[in-house]
Amino acid sequence: MDKVKRYIPYLLLTGLTLFFCRMFVGRYGIFGAKVDWLSQHSVLPDYFRQQFYATGKLFPEFAANLGGGQNIYHFAYYGLYSPLILPSYLLPFVKMSDYIMAVSITGLTASVLLFYYWLKSRKTDAGTAFILSLMFLLAGPMIGQYSGQIMFVDYMPFLCLALIGVDRYFEQEKSGLFTISVFLMIMTSFYFSIGGMLSLVLYGLHRYFEQREGNRVTVHSFLRDGLCFVRSMILAVLMSGFFLVPTALALTGGRSKEQNTSFASFFIPQITVERFAYSIYGIGLTTLVITVLLTGLLYRKVYEKVLTYGCVIVLAIPVFAYLLNGGLYIRDKVFIPLLPLLCYLISIYLEKCRKRELSFIAGIVPYIITTIFVYIARNQFVSKGIGKSIWKVLLAESILFLICYVLYCVMKRYHKEAKEILMLALPSVICLAVTMNTFYQMNPDRYVSRKLYRDVVGEQNRQAVKEALKDDDGYYRTEQMGSDDENAADLNRIWDVDQNITSIYSSAYNPDYQTFRQKTFRLEEPFRNGMMQSVSKNPVFQRMMGVRYIVSDSDVPGYTLVKKCGTTGIYQNKDAAPVMYATDRVMTEEEYKKLAFPYNQTVFLEYAVVGEHTESSDQNIMTAYKPVSMKKADTQDGWRIHAKKMKKTTFSIQQLQQKTTQQGQCGMETAQGKKQKNRVLFLKLRVDNAHPNKDVAVWINGIRNKLSAKDHVYYNENKIFIYAVPLKDGEDNISVTFGKGKYRLRHVQAYLGSLPERSELLYQSEIQVDKKQTEDNVIQGTIRVKKDGWFITSIPYDKHFKIYIDGKETEIQKVNTAFLGCKIESGNHEVKIIYHAPGTTTGKVLSLIGIAGFVLVLVREKRKQKNTR
Numbered sequence: 114m115d116k117v118k119r120y121i122p123y124l125l126l127t128g129l130t131l132f133f134c135r136m137f138v139g140r141y142g143i144f145g146a147k148v149d150w151l152s153q154h155s156v157l158p159d160y161f162r163q164q165f166y167a168t169g170k171l172f173p174e175f176a177a178n179l180g181g182g183q184n185i186y187h188f189a190y191y192g193l194y195s196p197l198i199l200p201s202y203l204l205p206f207v208k209m210s211d212y213i214m215a216v217s218i219t220g221l222t223a224s225v226l227l228f229y230y231w232l233k234s235r236k237t238d239a240g241t242a243f244i245l246s247l248m249f250l251l252a253g254p255m256i257g258q259y260s261g262q263i264m265f266v267d268y269m270p271f272l273c274l275a276l277i278g279v280d281r282y283f284e285q286e287k288s289g290l291f292t293i294s295v296f297l298m299i300m301t302s303f304y305f306s307i308g309g310m311l312s313l314v315l316y317g318l319h320r321y322f323e324q325r326e327g328n329r330v331t332v333h334s335f336l337r338d339g340l341c342f343v344r345s346m347i348l349a350v351l352m353s354g355f356f357l358v359p360t361a362l363a364l365t366g367g368r369s370k371e372q373n374t375s376f377a378s379f380f381i382p383q384i385t386v387e388r389f390a391y392s393i394y395g396i397g398l399t400t401l402v403i404t405v406l407l408t409g410l411l412y413r414k415v416y417e418k419v420l421t422y423g424c425v426i427v428l429a430i431p432v433f434a435y436l437l438n439g440g441l442y443i444r445d446k447v448f449i450p451l452l453p454l455l456c457y458l459i460s461i462y463l464e465k466c467r468k469r470e471l472s473f474i475a476g477i478v479p480y481i482i483t484t485i486f487v488y489i490a491r492n493q494f495v496s497k498g499i500g501k502s503i504w505k506v507l508l509a510e511s512i513l514f515l516i517c518y519v520l521y522c523v524m525k526r527y528h529k530e531a532k533e534i535l536m537l538a539l540p541s542v543i544c545l546a547v548t549m550n551t552f553y554q555m556n557p558d559r560y561v562s563r564k565l566y567r568d569v570v571g572e573q574n575r576q577a578v579k580e581a582l583k584d585d586d587g588y589y590r591t592e593q594m595g596s597d598d599e600n601a602a603d604l605n606r607i608w609d610v611d612q613n614i615t616s617i618y619s620s621a622y623n624p625d626y627q628t629f630r631q632k633t634f635r636l637e638e639p640f641r642n643g644m645m646q647s648v649s650k651n652p653v654f655q656r657m658m659g660v661r662y663i664v665s666d667s668d669v670p671g672y673t674l675v676k677k678c679g680t681t682g683i684y685q686n687k688d689a690a691p692v693m694y695a696t697d698r699v700m701t702e703e704e705y706k707k708l709a710f711p712y713n714q715t716v717f718l719e720y721a722v723v724g725e726h727t728e729s730s731d732q733n734i735m736t737a738y739k740p741v742s743m744k745k746a747d748t749q750d751g752w753r754i755h756a757k758k759m760k761k762t763t764f765s766i767q768q769l770q771q772k773t774t775q776q777g778q779c780g781m782e783t784a785q786g787k788k789q790k791n792r793v794l795f796l797k798l799r800v801d802n803a804h805p806n807k808d809v810a811v812w813i814n815g816i817r818n819k820l821s822a823k824d825h826v827y828y829n830e831n832k833i834f835i836y837a838v839p840l841k842d843g844e845d846n847i848s849v850t851f852g853k854g855k856y857r858l859r860h861v862q863a864y865l866g867s868l869p870e871r872s873e874l875l876y877q878s879e880i881q882v883d884k885k886q887t888e889d890n891v892i893q894g895t896i897r898v899k900k901d902g903w904f905i906t907s908i909p910y911d912k913h914f915k916i917y918i919d920g921k922e923t924e925i926q927k928v929n930t931a932f933l934g935c936k937i938e939s940g941n942h943e944v945k946i947i948y949h950a951p952g953t954t955t956g957k958v959l960s961l962i963g964i965a966g967f968v969l970v971l972v973r974e975k976r977k978q979k980n981t982r
Contacts, residue, residue: 122239122242126226130225134221134256134260141559142565144214144218145214147559147601148262150261150561151561151601152604152618153605153619154191154213154262155213156209156604156607158213160178161173166202166205168889173890174186174948174953178607179617181615183626184359184363184911184913184948184950186363186364190302190304190621192301196300197267198216213263217260220267225249231273232245232246235280237464238464238467241464242460244542245538247542248541249452252452253393253394253395253396253398264305266305266449271295272313272450274290275290276316277290277294278290278292278295279291283321286978288345292349295313305450310346311433311451315427316420316457319423320416321342322416326415344970348970351960354960356956358956359952380430383429383430390507391548396451396452398455399544400487400511402455404480404514407478417461421458424451424455428448463537466537481515483511487511510544513540514541517536518536518537569606575609576678578593581662585662587882590613590659590689592614594663604616604648614648622646625909635710635835637649637818638829639819642827643827656689656868656871658692660686662685664681664682671686672684672686673686687871688791688870692908693879693882693904693906694880694904695896695903696875698875699720699721699902701723705722711797711864718872723934738795738866752857754854754856756854759853761851762849791868793866794836794840795866798834798861799833800858803857804855804856807854808825811849811858812848812852813849813850814848818834820834877900878896892946895943896941897942898937898942901937904937904944905929906928908932909931909932915947915948917944919942920945933946
């Protein structure tokens with residue numbers, strides 16, 4: 114009977130976990146958020162699995178299908194070798210998105226149960242352990258991030274296992290569980306594993322001084338024992354070398370720093386209420402944790418002090434947040450790994466209250482300080498989901514906790530059996546449940562509706578992509594295009610290993626390609642996050658990048674419908690450039706930099722741009738696109754917009770052209786005299802946002818450009834809105850929708866013209882790719898070059914490429930300002946492009962060393978235990 118009772122808390126916690134998952138998230142749609150989950154965390158693991166099925170390689174190096182083709186370690190963060198993702202390779206019949214939901218809920222449940230087990234193993238009262246496990250479950254980032262950016266929390270079961278492993282290390286002198294848990298934590302989420310290891314170091318210090326309480330600790334013994342302790346983590350890091358080394362090298366070139374902070378400010382204590390309370394991007398507990406930390410500063414025992422002071426220093430000194438964020442910025446998400454430790458500190462606090470180890474003054478002063486701190490810091494909490502008024506909730510909460518503590522002290526004075534857990538901890542759990550439920554109620558659009566989920570992952574899209582690729586022997590790209598929500602969901606979505614796309618959304622990326630999209634070519638930016646590089650509706654970019662097919666439920670200007678798969682159409686553009694070709698029609702980068710808008714875009718349809726000096730061809734491209742007036746009748750200095758809601762209007766291109774002619778400027782009668790195909794209206798607008806902390810968006814014929822709020826985490830800096838609007842035959846009107854806000858659109862430039870047909874002068878020789886020999890990091894094929902010139906690709910440049918022509922390595926060069934190319938002579942050639950991710954060999958060697966060291970440690974520990982028996 115006692116054994117059955119032992120499992121009751123585990124069953125209750127499992128049931129409550131499922132209940133809160135349904136209550137908080139499930140009722141609004143699937144267990145997945147629109148932000149990141151739908152376009153990163155659920156699709157990139159599917160891409161890894163597809164690539165494994167296609168190549169049989171467990172150690173890929175190149176992601177040819179994503180972002181034009183990039184180092185696969187740019188995407189390593191999303192579960193390349195995650196122990197949670199790898200089992201899905203055995204389940205090809207299960208949709209990865211369904212699998213991710215299942216493994217997320219399972220991981221959340223496992224985290225809560227392991228946390229409860231850990232507290233119980235530390236001799237915590239069963240009731241206290243249960244309540245604290247609920248607190249752990251209801252903390253902001255747990256359900257919030259397990260259904261969103263799961264890499265923020267999916268390491269949590271292994272962190273809890275590692276905490277149990279630390280106990281085992283000190284109690285039994287066994288390091289196996291500790292080392293393996295850290296290794297699994299790294300493989301699951303290397304970014305947050307650093308904060309996890311810091312938590313383990315703090316807990317290790319706590320256990321070390323607890324074990325040696327009353328004994329003298331010398332500097333020598335401390336350093337010796339400390340090295341033995343961290344050896345387990347060092348071995349785990351070495352064992353992960355095959356993953357960490359190439360990932361680290363990829364990250365060094367593919368992320369931009371965003372923080373502009375003086376060196377001295379890194380060491381000035383700085384703390385916000387939001388770091389502790391409710392935020393899903395912070396620790397997400399109640400203000401009770403602040404009170405507990407303040408109280409802990411008064412503890413007398415060294416092992417209690419070291420844990421409390423350690424947590425306070427890490428949380429208060431900005432340099433730790435900066436370093437844990439990889440030197441990119443200061444954000445609270447890196448403190449999520451401290452959540453188990455802080456809940457553990459609350460259990461220590463409750464135990465001290467129960468044993469009456471705190472005086473009334475020592476107990477009540479931290480509550481008063483917390484209340485004052487919350488009041489003073491009322492403007493700090495700026496969580497957009499709940500609103501700035503959350504400080505009122507926090508203030509009321511801190512006062513409630515103060516009253517509960519006074520009542521507890523009164524009850525304890527007259528009733529020795531008073532249950533402190535009910536008076537001190539239960540209100541915190543209730544506040545978490547109520548407030549977090551309110552957060553989810555106020556943000557129902559955060560989650561993916563079942564309809565959107567069905568539309569995005571429906572098999573109809575897969576069939577359409579396969580049909581588009583089935584009969585095409587060339588090497589081109591195939592994109593998906595839909596609503597803004599669907600485009601966001603499809604940023605990294607690959608339906609077939611032969612499908613190549615230009616879009617990308619990743620924490621790391623090829624810097625040349627990112628610069629080309631955002632600075633050089635200046636594509637439209639439809640999303641507030643600058644790293645969300647969506648499928649582009651710019652017809653020049655589509656053709657330049659070789660987007661021959663677009664799968665869509667609606668007509669695509671410039672593309673011809675060739676087939677229908679249910680309601681989904683397959684649209685083709687035969688003018689699309691080959692992904693790889695040879696040409697002698699080039700211009701220099703110096704000449705290119707002199708080109709103004711829109712010729713800095715359209716030139717790529719007539720010339721290839723190379724870095725070396727070359728003889729310039731006849732460049733008669735400046736007359737192809739005529740300027741037209743885009744001024745509103747009532748303003749002379751741009752468009753002033755003050756809209757409380759979206760405003761939609763229509764401009765007549767014909768009227769604009771007539772007005773331009775009357776003003777004596779360059780007329781467009783040729784466009785009126787006869788119909789022209791592939792007409793495009795190019796627009797350039799400068800945005801002056803009167804409210805810089807609010808987003809601004811403008812749609813033209815459904816093409817959205819957005820300037821994100823300046824305080825947004827991933828501010829996109831998109832102050833220049835550029836559009837290339839494809840027009841249907843005979844279309845004389847454009848639809849313009851102004852998003853709400855107060856802003857001004859200045860320096861309006863507009864050009865109208867027709868794109869040239871596919872240029873045989875430019876695409877002189879197209880490569881014939883051998884698809885059987887092309888896989889993973891190798892692209893191979895043959896090409897018949899008509900004239901000495903250049904081999905041009907639309908694969909982003911990376912110095913770790915090697916190009917072999919007829920078996921001889923050729924010097925690679927950057928062409929079209931951001932892409933891979935090289936010189937090539939006339940004649941028939943075999944071309945082989947190989948990409949080797951830097952650091953793969955070194956990483957594998959370090960992993961072998963780590964595994965050997967781990968085995969030696971286990972053997973040594975076993976022998977030691979045998980000798981002590």
